[in-house]
Amino acid sequence: MSDRDSGSQSRGKTASRAQASFGAFVRKPVERRAVGVDAAQTALQTDSVQSWPEDAVEVGAIVDAYGLKGWVKVLAHASARQGGDALIKANRWWLVKGAERKAVSMLQSKVHGDSIVAQLSGFTDRDEALALRGYRVNVRRSDFPALGADEFYWVDLVGLEVVNEAGVALGRVAELIDNGAHAVLSVQYPSLGKDGQPVTGERLIPFVGVYVKTVDQAAKRIVVDWQADY
Numbered sequence: 001m002s003d004r005d006s007g008s009q010s011r012g013k014t015a016s017r018a019q020a021s022f023g024a025f026v027r028k029p030v031e032r033r034a035v036g037v038d039a040a041q042t043a044l045q046t047d048s049v050q051s052w053p054e055d056a057v058e059v060g061a062i063v064d065a066y067g068l069k070g071w072v073k074v075l076a077h078a079s080a081r082q083g084g085d086a087l088i089k090a091n092r093w094w095l096v097k098g099a100e101r102k103a104v105s106m107l108q109s110k111v112h113g114d115s116i117v118a119q120l121s122g123f124t125d126r127d128e129a130l131a132l133r134g135y136r137v138n139v140r141r142s143d144f145p146a147l148g149a150d151e152f153y154w155v156d157l158v159g160l161e162v163v164n165e166a167g168v169a170l171g172r173v174a175e176l177i178d179n180g181a182h183a184v185l186s187v188q189y190p191s192l193g194k195d196g197q198p199v200t201g202e203r204l205i206p207f208v209g210v211y212v213k214t215v216d217q218a219a220k221r222i223v224v225d226w227q228a229d230y
Contacts, residue, residue, distance in 0.1 A: 052101060059076060062132045086145060095132065106118050106120060157215070159172055160221060161220060161221045183206075186202060211226055212224050
């Protein structure tokens with residue numbers, strides 16, 4: 001397996017169980033893409049907790065205004081031309097800043113260098129766009145672009161059980177790490193320290209085909225060629 005880089009490697013590096021970040025996606029060598037652009041025409045609104053989507057995933061952050069007509073500049077947690085396509089495909093964004101939550105429709109967007117720029121409904125000048133700096137952008141997991149066979153978003157791998165081919169449990173995926181060449185599974189498991197007290201152990205398993213044999217998302221399990229004493 002190989003991984004499709006996050007573009008900005010530090011931003012797409014980790015994902016927590018409580019609120020897993022989008023990260024990038026990892027895949028086997030055959031290269032595939034899925035990109036789409038949708039539009040909507042409803043204005044910004046404050047969302048109640050009840051209307052916040054259960055499958056919301058953070059995919060980036062608004063860092064600046066773009067131009068003079070209300071466009072915003074977003075740094076994605078994954079490359080805009082790769083996993084970050086979720087920002088382009090989703091026609092509705094959920095914005096978070098501190099305790100404030102808002103929903104906004106995305107009218108159009110495009111890749112601009114290492115970022116994404118977007119026109120949001122209801123924003124017509126630069127000052128209005130600047131007011132959105134610092135908001136984190138979420139989209140529905142169901143709005144992510146479809147992947148081909150043996151392609152996986154990081155957020156879907158976090159929490160999966162990891163076992164070796166002999167059936168020995170090795171722990172669960174706590175996060176994925178981008179080492180520049182490929183993704184690495186950080187697999188955590190309960191252990192004992194030198195003082196006999198409980199600690200959390202960690203196994204780092206490269207997400208490449210020589211080690212990762214199957215990923216069964218339905219069974220929430222990853223099978224690897226890896227020994228417990230490695």
